[in-house]
Amino acid sequence: MSKSPFRPEKQGVFTGCGAVLAFARARRAAAAVEFAICSVALLLFIFGILNLGLLGLSLSALARGVQSAARAAAVFTSAQYANTGAFTCPSPGNIVTDFNNAAGPALPSAGDASGSNPLVTVTWTNNGTNNQAGDPPGLYLTLTGSYRWSPIGFNGLFPSIPLTITTVTTVMGSQNQTTACASSNG
Amino acid sequence: MRQLQRLAGILRRRAARSGRGNVSIEFALVSVFILLPLFAGGTDFVLIMSAQAQLRTAFQALDYFAWTNPGNATNLTEAGYIISLINRQSDYQVTLPTTLSSGGANGGISYGCFTPPISSSAAITYQATTCSSAQTQQTLVTYQVTTRVFLPIPLPGILSSPYRLSVSGKIQVQ
Numbered sequence: 001m002s003k004s005p006f007r008p009e010k011q012g013v014f015t016g017c018g019a020v021l022a023f024a025r026a027r028r029a030a031a032a033v034e035f036a037i038c039s040v041a042l043l044l045f046i047f048g049i050l051n052l053g054l055l056g057l058s059l060s061a062l063a064r065g066v067q068s069a070a071r072a073a074a075v076f077t078s079a080q081y082a083n084t085g086a087f088t089c090p091s092p093g094n095i096v097t098d099f100n101n102a103a104g105p106a107l108p109s110a111g112d113a114s115g116s117n118p119l120v121t122v123t124w125t126n127n128g129t130n131n132q133a134g135d136p137p138g139l140y141l142t143l144t145g146s147y148r149w150s151p152i153g154f155n156g157l158f159p160s161i162p163l164t165i166t167t168v169t170t171v172m173g174s175q176n177q178t179t180a181c182a183s184s185n186g
Numbered sequence: 187m188r189q190l191q192r193l194a195g196i197l198r199r200r201a202a203r204s205g206r207g208n209v210s211i212e213f214a215l216v217s218v219f220i221l222l223p224l225f226a227g228g229t230d231f232v233l234i235m236s237a238q239a240q241l242r243t244a245f246q247a248l249d250y251f252a253w254t255n256p257g258n259a260t261n262l263t264e265a266g267y268i269i270s271l272i273n274r275q276s277d278y279q280v281t282l283p284t285t286l287s288s289g290g291a292n293g294g295i296s297y298g299c300f301t302p303p304i305s306s307s308a309a310i311t312y313q314a315t316t317c318s319s320a321q322t323q324q325t326l327v328t329y330q331v332t333t334r335v336f337l338p339i340p341l342p343g344i345l346s347s348p349y350r351l352s353v354s355g356k357i358q359v360q
Contacts, residue, residue, distance in 0.1 A: 032206070034209040036207075045221045046223060048230060052228040052231070056232060056235055062239075063240075066243065067246060074250070135267050136251075136267055139264065142275065164275070166243070166275040167246065168247040168271045169250055170250055170254040171254075172254040
């Protein structure tokens with residue numbers, strides 16, 4: 001019968017340095033202990049790289065949502081203007097709905113109120129018929145999508161990372177109106 | 187005290203002749219030379235990707251401006267207004283240089299010419315001058331937008347900071 005590496009100096013009792021010496025001599029499960037120590041660092045790296053991929057996915061969805069929602073809003077307003085001769089702009093709520101539809105499940109549901117995450121900011125600029133200081137006439141929609149992205153697996157360890165995409169769309173044939181559309185409050 | 191010295195001696199001898207700790211050393215080497223550079227590169231990559239997404243979006247905004255205002259598409263001041271609206275709310279400052287990196291003016295006009303009727307095999311000739319009267323003419327505007335990204339962990343020789351990005355392309359306006 002082999003001698004146990006954890007055999008204490010006094011049978012049945014681990015006493016003082018004797019137990020430490022016995023542990024130092026022991027080789028059983030050494031690889032498991034080393035793996036346990038290393039696996040913590042390894043898991044951190046794996047989660048870090050996984051999060052980089054998720055961050056890229058969120059960014060891509062944010063850009064897609066902003067571009068699609070801005071285009072849809074400009075086309076809607078152009079069509080309304082062509083039919084009625086007046087601006088009938090989509091509400092910020094409708095733009096947010098377009099954003100959510102385009103962004104898909106990669107992002108949580110967005111809002112246009114301050115504090116929403118993602119936050120969609122709608123700003124209409126109407127230069128009217130004037131062309132002052134090189135500003136082209138017409139109606140322009142500036143749409144910004146902001147998302148504070150948090151990595152998974154590191155709750156509370158790292159601050160959220162702000163992602164922002166901004167685009168501008170031109171409302172076609174809108175050079176002769178002076179009224180503006182309602183911007184969002186976010 | 188004697189027992190502690192004995193313990194230290196045992197540990198030294200064991201460390202010298204046993205393979206214990208090999209995994210830790212190997213992991214440390216792999217971390218320094220592979221995992222850390224991978225993570226640093228990944229971080230830079232995400233920042234570059236983020237700037238690239240903003241740059242593409244800005245370029246798309248310019249395209250839409252040119253498409254809806256064909257008469258003013260070559261006016262860099264007006265195109266620059268679109269970029270300035272974006273820059274007010276963007277993390278990255280997008281610029282519209284006056285000249286293209288490939289040469290020629292930013293916002294410059296070129297023409298695509300073909301002889302009707304068009305078919306899938308018909309060749310379109312792209313040129314700087316207007317087409318002949320017998321040909322059908324497409325008018326194209328070329329834009330280029332650029333930006334810079336400040337990388338948190340630049341990799342010398344591979345990813346220098348600031349990293350410059352540019353997007354260019356043509357849009358048919360008429």
